[in-house]
Amino acid sequence: xxxxxxxxxxxxxxxxxxxxxxxxxxxxxxxxxxxxxxxxxxxxxxxxxxxxxxxxxxxxxxxxxxxxxxxxxxxxxxxxxxxxxxxxxxxxxxxxxxxxxxxxxxxxxxxxxxxxxxxxxxxxxxxxxxxxxxxxxxxxxxxxxxxxxxxxxxxxxxxxxxxxxxxxxxxxxxxxxxxxxxxxxxxxxxxxxxxxxxxxxxxxxxxxxxxxxxxxxxxxxxxxxxxxxxxxxxxxxxxxxxxxxxxxxxxxxxxxxxxxxxxxxxxxxxxxxx
Numbered sequence: 001x002x003x004x005x006x007x008x009x010x011x012x013x014x015x016x017x018x019x020x021x022x023x024x025x026x027x028x029x030x031x032x033x034x035x036x037x038x039x040x041x042x043x044x045x046x047x048x049x050x051x052x053x054x055x056x057x058x059x060x061x062x063x064x065x066x067x068x069x070x071x072x073x074x075x076x077x078x079x080x081x082x083x084x085x086x087x088x089x090x091x092x093x094x095x096x097x098x099x100x101x102x103x104x105x106x107x108x109x110x111x112x113x114x115x116x117x118x119x120x121x122x123x124x125x126x127x128x129x130x131x132x133x134x135x136x137x138x139x140x141x142x143x144x145x146x147x148x149x150x151x152x153x154x155x156x157x158x159x160x161x162x163x164x165x166x167x168x169x170x171x172x173x174x175x176x177x178x179x180x181x182x183x184x185x186x187x188x189x190x191x192x193x194x195x196x197x198x199x200x201x202x203x204x205x206x207x208x209x210x211x212x213x214x215x216x217x218x219x220x221x222x223x224x225x226x227x228x229x230x231x232x233x234x235x236x237x238x239x240x241x242x243x244x245x246x247x248x249x250x251x252x253x254x255x256x257x258x259x260x261x262x263x264x265x266x267x268x269x270x271x272x273x274x
Contacts (some may be wrong), residue, residue, distance in 0.1 A: 015074075016041050016180060016212050017062075022071035024057050031057040032068070033236040039181065044203060044213045046223040046244065049233035049256055055216050058233070059183050062214065063095040064088030075180075094178025097185045100170040104159030108150070108169045109139035111158055112176060142176050143169075146205060164195025168202060175206050182206065184215045188222060200226045220249055232256055239263065 015038040024032040032054050039045065047055050060066045061073075064085040073080050075091055082088040085095075102111045113135045136154060143153060150156075150165050158166050167187055174182050187203070188196040196219075203226050207213055215227065223230050223244050230247055232240040232255040239262035240247075240255040254260030 014041075015039065016043075016076060018072075018074040020072040020074070022058075022061065022068045022073070024061065024066060025069045030236055032061075035071075035233075035236075035238050037231065037238065037241070039212050039214065041210050041212055042207050043229055044207045044215065044227045045229045045231055046227035047214055047216045047231050047233065048218070048220065048223070048252065052235070053233040053256075054236040055233055056185075057236075059095065059185060059214070059216060062088070062093065062181070062183055064093070089177060092178055092180030093183070094174035094181070095183040095185070096167075096170045096174045096187065098189060100166055102158045102166060102170055105157050107136075107155055107157055108143065108153050109136040111169060112139040112142065112173045114173075116177070139176075143172055146172050146175070146202060148172055148202065162195065164191050164198055167191065167195070167199050171199065171202055171206075175209075175211060179211065181212045181214070184213060186216055186218065188217065188219055196222070220252055223252065234258060234262075237262065 017039045019035060019037045022032055022035045022037075023030065035054070035058065047058070049055050057066065061068055062082065064082040064087055067081070067083050073082060075082075080091065082091065082093065088095075101114075103114060106114070109132075140154060143150070148168050150161065150168065158169060161169070171182070171184065171187065174184075184203070187199050191199065200222060203213055203215065207226075207228075215222075217223070227244045230240070230242050230244050230252060231238060232252060234256065240252075240260075241263065242251070251260065255262070
């Protein structure tokens, strides 16, 4: 089936990742209930819902931090278990959480390779020699390819960067390692208008490169700034999955609050969940 990409081109829509009837329980608490979702290359999916809607649980399942209680996950048509997180990373899935997981005293290059340093030698890491120049060269090239310009980036510790600059470094690192799926948890939280715009522009550039992005956000305006799809969750269920161009702020708020009936009864979503 052909579909329109965010950049306006038409491309064949083959699912990168399929979630089928995913449920997750913690004891007697049902965090996710029979959720089905397909993600495609170039998708920028805005994931929204109130606290407790199940967004974080879904992200942690995709990141490999949780196993689903039931359901099937397929990556590029093959059933996969994404846990532990190292397995999700091996499969090309990276997550940028709100805390960014950056070491403040390290520069951008050192943070790019945190735990994955370029080294020479054999045996355990203790007996290997780290190659800081090779890491710096690779990281700087990665930032330049994404048109990220941070003054002093070669030497400045990230704790001396602005919040927006740190977010750009964290997302660029995620994209460097996660060449298939990038999960972003509130990437513009606590950022000003200009820095938020820079982050959203970067997300758009990554999508154009073919990386699939799922972005959790409470800033609903950003859904129309960069997302081509909006997925709304409520009480552990997916209640809407819509092209952003075909919905409104009023619709999204209605689904979040429960004022609008879930879309699950429509023929389109019945087919998608089959």
